[in-house]
Amino acid sequence: MKGATRVLMRSPKFLIGVALLVMVGGFVLIYPFVDIRDPFEMVGLSYEPPSKDFPLGTDNFGRDVLLELAYGTRSSLYVGILAGGIALCIGVVIGLLAGYLGGFWDNILTTVTNMFIVIPSFMILILVSIGLNSRSLLIVGVIIGCTTWPWTARAVRAQTASLRLRDHVHIARISGYGVMRIIVTQILPYIASYVFMAFILQTASGILAEASISMLGLGPYNTISLGTMLNWAIMFEAMGAGAWWAFIPPALLIALFTFALFLINSGLDEIFNPKIRR
Amino acid sequence: MRHYLRYFGKKLGWTFLTLVVAVTLNFFLPRMVPGNPVDAIVTDLVQGISDENRVKEIYETFNSEFGVDKPLWHQYLIYVRNLLRGDLGTSFGQYPKKVKDILRNAIPWTVGLQLPAILVGWILGNVLGALAAYRRKLFDKIFMPLSLAISSFPFFVMALLMLYLFGMTLGWFPIGGAYAFDVLPSLSWRFIGSVLYHYALPFLSIVIVTIGTQAIGMRSMAIYELNSDYVLYSKLLGLEDKKVVRYVFRNAMLPQITGLALSLGTMVAGALIAEIVFNYPGIGTYMFSAIRQLDYPLISGCTLLVTVSVLVANFAIEVVYGFLDPRIKMAQLEDK
Amino acid sequence: MGNEYVLEGVDLTRYFGIGRLRFAAVDHVTIGFREGEIVSIVGESGSGKTTLAKIFLGLLRPSSGEVRYRGEVLRLRGQRERRAYWSGVQAIFQDPFASFNQFFRVDRFLQDCLKVAGIQASEQEARRIKEEACSFVNLPYHEIYNKYPFELSGGQMQRLMIARVFIIKPSVLIADEPTSMIDACSRSTILDMLLSLRKERGMTIVFITHDLGLAYYVSDRIAIMHRGKICEEGEAKRVIEDPQHEYTRSLLADVPRLMAEWSLE
Amino acid sequence: MDSKLLAVEDLHTYYRTRDGEHVHAVSGVSFELEEGRVLGIAGESGCGKSTLALSLMGFYFPPLYYKSGVIAIRGVDIMKLEYEKLRVDYLGKEISYIPQAAMNALNPTRKIGDFVVDVVQVHRPSLTEKEILTMAAERFESLNLPSRILRAFPTELSGGMKQRTVIAISTLLDPKILIADEPTSALDVSSQKAVIRMLRLLMRERVIKAMIFITHELPLLYHVADDIAVMYAGQLVEKGTAREVIFDPLHPYSHALMGSILVPDEEFMSSSRTIRTIPGAPPNLKEEIRGCRFADRCPYAFDACREHAVAERPVGKRMYRCLIDVEDLKERYVHGE
Amino acid sequence: EGGKETGSAGVSSLPRKETLYVGGLQWGPPQNFNPLSTQASFPLNNGWRMPLLYETLFLYNQLDNSLEPHIGLSYEWVDDLTLRIQLRKGIHFNDGSPLTAEDVAYSYLLGEKYPVPWSATMTHIKEVVAADDYTVLIRMKPENPNRLYVLDSLGNVYVLPSDVWSEIEKKYDYDGTKIIQEFNAHPIASGPYKIAFYDDTRIVLERDDNYWGKAVFGKLPAPKYIAHLIYKSNEASSNAFRQGQIDVNQQFIPKVWTLWEKGAPFKTYLRKPPYYIPGSIPSLFFNMTKKGLDVPEVRRALAMCIDYAKVVDVAMSGYSTIVRPGLMLPVYHEQELIDTRTLESVSYSFDVDAANALLDSIGAKPGPDGIRVLPDGTRLGPWEASCPYGWSDWNATLEIVAQSARKIGIEIRTKFPEFPVWLNDVQNGYFDIAMWLSTNPGMAQPWDRFRAFLDSRNLPPIGKPVTANYNYGRYKNERVNELLSLIPPVTDENTLRELYTELNLIFIRDLPQIPLMYRPSAFYTVYEGVWTGFPDEQNNPYNIPPTPISGAFVKALYYIQAK
Numbered sequence A: 001m002k003g004a005t006r007v008l009m010r011s012p013k014f015l016i017g018v019a020l021l022v023m024v025g026g027f028v029l030i031y032p033f034v035d036i037r038d039p040f041e042m043v044g045l046s047y048e049p050p051s052k053d054f055p056l057g058t059d060n061f062g063r064d065v066l067l068e069l070a071y072g073t074r075s076s077l078y079v080g081i082l083a084g085g086i087a088l089c090i091g092v093v094i095g096l097l098a099g100y101l102g103g104f105w106d107n108i109l110t111t112v113t114n115m116f117i118v119i120p121s122f123m124i125l126i127l128v129s130i131g132l133n134s135r136s137l138l139i140v141g142v143i144i145g146c147t148t149w150p151w152t153a154r155a156v157r158a159q160t161a162s163l164r165l166r167d168h169v170h171i172a173r174i175s176g177y178g179v180m181r182i183i184v185t186q187i188l189p190y191i192a193s194y195v196f197m198a199f200i201l202q203t204a205s206g207i208l209a210e211a212s213i214s215m216l217g218l219g220p221y222n223t224i225s226l227g228t229m230l231n232w233a234i235m236f237e238a239m240g241a242g243a244w245w246a247f248i249p250p251a252l253l254i255a256l257f258t259f260a261l262f263l264i265n266s267g268l269d270e271i272f273n274p275k276i277r278r
Numbered sequence B: 001m002r003h004y005l006r007y008f009g010k011k012l013g014w015t016f017l018t019l020v021v022a023v024t025l026n027f028f029l030p031r032m033v034p035g036n037p038v039d040a041i042v043t044d045l046v047q048g049i050s051d052e053n054r055v056k057e058i059y060e061t062f063n064s065e066f067g068v069d070k071p072l073w074h075q076y077l078i079y080v081r082n083l084l085r086g087d088l089g090t091s092f093g094q095y096p097k098k099v100k101d102i103l104r105n106a107i108p109w110t111v112g113l114q115l116p117a118i119l120v121g122w123i124l125g126n127v128l129g130a131l132a133a134y135r136r137k138l139f140d141k142i143f144m145p146l147s148l149a150i151s152s153f154p155f156f157v158m159a160l161l162m163l164y165l166f167g168m169t170l171g172w173f174p175i176g177g178a179y180a181f182d183v184l185p186s187l188s189w190r191f192i193g194s195v196l197y198h199y200a201l202p203f204l205s206i207v208i209v210t211i212g213t214q215a216i217g218m219r220s221m222a223i224y225e226l227n228s229d230y231v232l233y234s235k236l237l238g239l240e241d242k243k244v245v246r247y248v249f250r251n252a253m254l255p256q257i258t259g260l261a262l263s264l265g266t267m268v269a270g271a272l273i274a275e276i277v278f279n280y281p282g283i284g285t286y287m288f289s290a291i292r293q294l295d296y297p298l299i300s301g302c303t304l305l306v307t308v309s310v311l312v313a314n315f316a317i318e319v320v321y322g323f324l325d326p327r328i329k330m331a332q333l334e335d336k
Numbered sequence C: 001m002g003n004e005y006v007l008e009g010v011d012l013t014r015y016f017g018i019g020r021l022r023f024a025a026v027d028h029v030t031i032g033f034r035e036g037e038i039v040s041i042v043g044e045s046g047s048g049k050t051t052l053a054k055i056f057l058g059l060l061r062p063s064s065g066e067v068r069y070r071g072e073v074l075r076l077r078g079q080r081e082r083r084a085y086w087s088g089v090q091a092i093f094q095d096p097f098a099s100f101n102q103f104f105r106v107d108r109f110l111q112d113c114l115k116v117a118g119i120q121a122s123e124q125e126a127r128r129i130k131e132e133a134c135s136f137v138n139l140p141y142h143e144i145y146n147k148y149p150f151e152l153s154g155g156q157m158q159r160l161m162i163a164r165v166f167i168i169k170p171s172v173l174i175a176d177e178p179t180s181m182i183d184a185c186s187r188s189t190i191l192d193m194l195l196s197l198r199k200e201r202g203m204t205i206v207f208i209t210h211d212l213g214l215a216y217y218v219s220d221r222i223a224i225m226h227r228g229k230i231c232e233e234g235e236a237k238r239v240i241e242d243p244q245h246e247y248t249r250s251l252l253a254d255v256p257r258l259m260a261e262w263s264l265e
Numbered sequence D: 001m002d003s004k005l006l007a008v009e010d011l012h013t014y015y016r017t018r019d020g021e022h023v024h025a026v027s028g029v030s031f032e033l034e035e036g037r038v039l040g041i042a043g044e045s046g047c048g049k050s051t052l053a054l055s056l057m058g059f060y061f062p063p064l065y066y067k068s069g070v071i072a073i074r075g076v077d078i079m080k081l082e083y084e085k086l087r088v089d090y091l092g093k094e095i096s097y098i099p100q101a102a103m104n105a106l107n108p109t110r111k112i113g114d115f116v117v118d119v120v121q122v123h124r125p126s127l128t129e130k131e132i133l134t135m136a137a138e139r140f141e142s143l144n145l146p147s148r149i150l151r152a153f154p155t156e157l158s159g160g161m162k163q164r165t166v167i168a169i170s171t172l173l174d175p176k177i178l179i180a181d182e183p184t185s186a187l188d189v190s191s192q193k194a195v196i197r198m199l200r201l202l203m204r205e206r207v208i209k210a211m212i213f214i215t216h217e218l219p220l221l222y223h224v225a226d227d228i229a230v231m232y233a234g235q236l237v238e239k240g241t242a243r244e245v246i247f248d249p250l251h252p253y254s255h256a257l258m259g260s261i262l263v264p265d266e267e268f269m270s271s272s273r274t275i276r277t278i279p280g281a282p283p284n285l286k287e288e289i290r291g292c293r294f295a296d297r298c299p300y301a302f303d304a305c306r307e308h309a310v311a312e313r314p315v316g317k318r319m320y321r322c323l324i325d326v327e328d329l330k331e332r333y334v335h336g337e
Numbered sequence E: 001e002g003g004k005e006t007g008s009a010g011v012s013s014l015p016r017k018e019t020l021y022v023g024g025l026q027w028g029p030p031q032n033f034n035p036l037s038t039q040a041s042f043p044l045n046n047g048w049r050m051p052l053l054y055e056t057l058f059l060y061n062q063l064d065n066s067l068e069p070h071i072g073l074s075y076e077w078v079d080d081l082t083l084r085i086q087l088r089k090g091i092h093f094n095d096g097s098p099l100t101a102e103d104v105a106y107s108y109l110l111g112e113k114y115p116v117p118w119s120a121t122m123t124h125i126k127e128v129v130a131a132d133d134y135t136v137l138i139r140m141k142p143e144n145p146n147r148l149y150v151l152d153s154l155g156n157v158y159v160l161p162s163d164v165w166s167e168i169e170k171k172y173d174y175d176g177t178k179i180i181q182e183f184n185a186h187p188i189a190s191g192p193y194k195i196a197f198y199d200d201t202r203i204v205l206e207r208d209d210n211y212w213g214k215a216v217f218g219k220l221p222a223p224k225y226i227a228h229l230i231y232k233s234n235e236a237s238s239n240a241f242r243q244g245q246i247d248v249n250q251q252f253i254p255k256v257w258t259l260w261e262k263g264a265p266f267k268t269y270l271r272k273p274p275y276y277i278p279g280s281i282p283s284l285f286f287n288m289t290k291k292g293l294d295v296p297e298v299r300r301a302l303a304m305c306i307d308y309a310k311v312v313d314v315a316m317s318g319y320s321t322i323v324r325p326g327l328m329l330p331v332y333h334e335q336e337l338i339d340t341r342t343l344e345s346v347s348y349s350f351d352v353d354a355a356n357a358l359l360d361s362i363g364a365k366p367g368p369d370g371i372r373v374l375p376d377g378t379r380l381g382p383w384e385a386s387c388p389y390g391w392s393d394w395n396a397t398l399e400i401v402a403q404s405a406r407k408i409g410i411e412i413r414t415k416f417p418e419f420p421v422w423l424n425d426v427q428n429g430y431f432d433i434a435m436w437l438s439t440n441p442g443m444a445q446p447w448d449r450f451r452a453f454l455d456s457r458n459l460p461p462i463g464k465p466v467t468a469n470y471n472y473g474r475y476k477n478e479r480v481n482e483l484l485s486l487i488p489p490v491t492d493e494n495t496l497r498e499l500y501t502e503l504n505l506i507f508i509r510d511l512p513q514i515p516l517m518y519r520p521s522a523f524y525t526v527y528e529g530v531w532t533g534f535p536d537e538q539n540n541p542y543n544i545p546p547t548p549i550s551g552a553f554v555k556a557l558y559y560i561q562a563k
């Protein structure tokens, strides 16, 4: 365990990933205290180029892009974490049950999981988003979470199925433990690192999914998120107006986020998956 | 062989079941929306008509035309029956066009754009990923973070940035559409040239992102394989590196095929948004406008089409894969 | 005769796989264990030893046949029945490294054993029992109680497993190759401990191994297992010195020994 | 021409772990292998047997690294050779290797026959594919392997078959020196015997000039090896003929090891033996160990043991690594201290 | 049906100098070329009367709210209920058959038989008869006459060849829903263009060189082809326009002046703000059945707190003048109809303090979160203000409204659903605040604007859709209904002024809607890099209205020249 921390500290990928995340996270958390205006406030004219007043210019509504970025990143992160959390919970529960129970339940749960994998979740996402009349960050996060869990479920199932046959699980069984207790104490700790990595990936994909559906205009109302910022920029022709500041920063931030999370993930992967490392 | 057939029989049955679920989701999910899409069509028609009965009459005609006056389950049955006859219904938004006809126009563009792009991206990504794993050193040090970075770009973000940079700012490429505004489809060089020119940017944006994603997967697969016992053993028997590397690539490539099957859904869906950004007349664009107009039949048609193609692709890849990789063949035979 | 067996398997069969690949890992095995004896089940890799052990432990359901514990057919329905059975029949597995939950400290592991044994003791009393168990297996409790399993050596882990059995006091212990993963020098320690367990507790021990020498060393009776079937069973000495079954004979002939010639022709 | 087929001198190799530490898995191993002899290497799990075997091949894969020492095949230090020369002229042909993990030693997606062709063509490019396959089929049959295996994928074989296949492939080019790392561990006793029989045959026919046989199963080693070296924590602690080492061990560790042998043999078991046990565990190879590596577990150890590195001590043709004199040791063993 | 189609000419490319590219009039793929369908594609889209394929009797000119002769030479009221129209002679359809009064009568009557775009008008008409080959008489129903609608129809009803369409009627067995679905890929029509090609990305018209107008006007329209490129989104279309791929563009382009800042040959009708001429009045609609919103003072306070200048600048890119209270467009022929001084008494303007004071005066005190609560406990918000998604200028406007409202302690949240969802909600009365606009310019304005906003006759209850007009908020006022029925027959200027002034007075007092801006009925932006001579304010000798291709704008096609 201590070794793992040491290795982590040496993994440049992990460190850079964390550094990026901390930087962005710090900006998101601190900036709104520095600049206490309402991000919705239309302080300037539309698409004012970067200036002293507006370090990143203004968007189509004449809002300060930098301030919006702070709030938008926050929302994106929120959706990502929420979606990641939900996807993780569903995926882990289904994966654990399928993997541990085996047999009939495994067949059922695996079939459901595979269905969700093969039916592009993005399609479901679109269909559900259209169906919902009022969309908030919460709802968007929940539906993303509810459609992206199968990858986690599948991986957790595989791990659980192999752990189930380990002797310590047998020992636990002949110690008379119940199913839930075995799953929680004997299996969960072993896949914890994996689950954590899955969470990171799910968070990244949650951020992406939010951005994607917001881009399609199916994002949350009354909310600034990186996706809705892009959506506005496109809808209000930032590109034609040459207002690069309205869409490049959110686009890059989305990429940056995913990048940081991917880095952290592959850093962790090297530690938990020794064979990958060279 | 019998077991093999049985395995695929099962697989096929399973695929069919998924299809049924997909069809059902496709029907019900968009119909969760509170509004009645007929309103939109009829509103224009009845604007200013003060005779209430007249208005009602027109409404009813259209309601029954679209079958929205029947209970949902009944509509579903009709939907399934029509599907079996190859009838995807009539578009609300482009009334009275048939969804089938709309999709027929869109499919060639989407397939023409995405299939080559995804395949090229996949192949290049794998080759580069394998190289990175093998070469390591500087190549890997630069390439690896780069592809990680690239793969962090969602398709549409990449499309957006490329459009802005190469289309709007530098003006190297057209900024949208499938062919130039002043040519008409025909078998002329002018037209074909124009199509290719317009193809470049959307194609590249999909290829680049796919390369990034695939390269990462391939790299770690290849590294895993490079560390395996058979590599050591082969080398200790004096096999030349070239040959060993070929073993490794092949073995690392094979799991990537399943990866391709599984990520097809994500890739296709992602590439659809790239279509929208480039105003490419493919399914993505139609889906986008269908969403705007709440055109259920068209939305259902698009999502169904995408889902079915992903399903079919998955199935096909699974079949092919079994033949390519003896390991999987064994696993398939043993599959419960 | 049925009554003298503590644990008994009647016509046990277990299939794995389907279709062409279906085969019997355990094939119509009937075997019983008497109070206080050590029976070795010997067989090469894949002969179905572990599968048989798991059936006896109730971890696997036999495809046909039944397990009888103290004359009664084993059903294991409900938590209570399971607890009762497992407080009477316990096991040690092949791989000590895999037998421990690496996330719990030794003390917690021992504490759980107390629970399984149904001992409700005060903190002091519990500690005394734990210390006693540790000293039985020659482990200093105060040194290891706060350690994680991965901080112990294989031999120490396997000894802790025995300590577990010491606390639970089952009447039957199924030891599935308990020494195969630890070094030769520690192996003898483990064997000695098992033997003394039997001496002190009169415990029935089912000893599973692929090593004839080991079986010969520890057991009263030996059963030879081959492709899921028990092909020969009898007094240890008799089986080794006067093997009846063809397979046993060839097995004995192929095992390298030190004193006898090992014909390579 | 040096009569010594293989001479290893003060070989040091180490693994670099993920957190940058070094595991000195082979530290200061020297021995010589003469033509016609089989050297057995015994020792418990983790003592460095496999690492030594790999190190002898003369070329290194991360995370295993070469530190120092000489590996001379007929007087040629293969550590000084160019990689290409080593690969074409030595590997597989002069010195060959049977890996411990035969399960994964074959490329899962290549038919065994194709792999055989790949291997042979490196060293004998003149042979046609057909000739190679005929040759391989013969060798396979001598190991009771049907020649149809050549057309099979490794996944279609059972564990034992795989192991035998690997043995067949490793010996296909009639290597002068064969390093067999627990070649029979996955086999049942009768297959084990067949394998040993074949290896013996190859030796007798002088196809293989010398062999290093690694196992932790002492009774087996006794029958296979002419000489036995006992390894402990990366070092050889004792070396001698098979009979000497098994029945008259010198080093306290060997002594304990031999005392733990169990065989289904009335005569041996009842020869008023007490099963000997050693408390404790082998040292951590990550750390620099100054004194005798066995000192912590040795019942006879005294202070000096922990302070000074212990050199190999020759006793006639034998060797052992202990500060205590031979006579002293024997005395103590008899008294069973 | 559907699919690709090439016209007789078999065009494969469109020479830039012979093709007029238009944009912004068609967004989806072509659906049909049926003049009876409300879903018809360019150049037949409902709402734009483009006399390119089918033609109307007269051409509406938005500049002076007049009808210019076309097929019809003149019209006059014979009595209170009868309109007589004199047709031009020598007009023929493109199949060579002559266009006669019979065809006109037939076309009108289709509106009675089937649901077609002019069916609403036909509810006021008793009969349309051909007095002779070139004279048409329209007789209104005595119980329900409406002069304004009848006049409006002159610029709205397409004249179809009766023989061709009776065949079609027969083909579909006189089933209206089928008839309006006829795809009509090769229209037999009287206009100067024919359909040459269409697919999902463009519709191409080719000039008919046998057009009857050649003899009458002495020349043909200049462009040999008119091509409408179909874009899937605003931005794609406006990007194409920026690159000079569209000549006449009917599309909201933010900051349109940036187009010509660098000297590129773009222009709008006016060279200075508001650039376009106003055509309708997007307004904030209140649901009068919602508690809190039913209080006139609350609505008035909202009206006073909105920063109209910001709406114009930020949301509308300045394409409007600052809105004035009332429902009259800032154009001469409408402003003439009201007495501004009378209206001053009820007028309001942007004044946050006054708005706050007004709310204070009715006892609406701010709660702990700053949101006011009425004395009866009704919290002023959260209310959802909605408009369809993707209508970017409106989305921005509502954002501004929401921001403004916060300043006076009213909580408004924006919501932009898809159009059909939004429409359904709004029609059924499931909304708080919505944004919608008035009906298009035409001969029935401004009366029709008031009718659409305020008419509460036959108003369905909440839960049933309002379809006959736009009174989605269920505003009820008997006097308004009365005024609405009084206006249509009136011709006397003074009486009209009185009536309109009263209507405005009631409107401003009750504020069931708050006008937010003036919106052009058409965004007329042209590129003169290829074709020149498009009309603008300074150079418009032929009085051509800036309504791309539609109505009297068609004249422009005869005057433009390729560079």
Ligand SMILES: Nc1ncnc2c1ncn2[C@@H]1O[C@H](COP(=O)(O)OP(=O)(O)OP(=O)(O)O)[C@@H](O)[C@H]1O
Pocket (backbone or CB within 6 Å): C016, C017, C025, C043, C044, C045, C046, C047, C048, C049, C050, C051, C052, C210
């Ligand atoms: N869960 C399972 N599913 C399928 N096959 C199994 C399963 N468990 C065991 N087998 C098969 O049953 C046979 C007997 O296995 P078992 O583990 O009982 O052998 P064993 O005698 O314990 O061998 P070893 O000495 O290697 O432990 C083997 O061929 C094994 O592959």
Ligand SMILES: Nc1ncnc2c1ncn2[C@@H]1O[C@H](COP(=O)(O)OP(=O)(O)OP(=O)(O)O)[C@@H](O)[C@H]1O
Pocket (backbone or CB within 6 Å): D015, D016, D017, D023, D025, D043, D044, D045, D046, D047, D048, D049, D050, D051, D052, D063, D100, D216, D285
């Ligand atoms: N890749 C590696 N990285 C770090 N340490 C290693 C690695 N491989 C082996 N070791 C260590 O090197 C030492 C020697 O290992 P080796 O595999 O040579 O032992 P062995 O004697 O062959 O054991 P066995 O009988 O289990 O095969 C062990 O302590 C082991 O932990």
Ligand SMILES: [Mg+2]
Pocket (backbone or CB within 6 Å): C049, C050, C051, C094
């Ligand atoms: Mg076993």
Ligand SMILES: [Mg+2]
Pocket (backbone or CB within 6 Å): D049, D050, D051, D100, D181
């Ligand atoms: Mg080894």
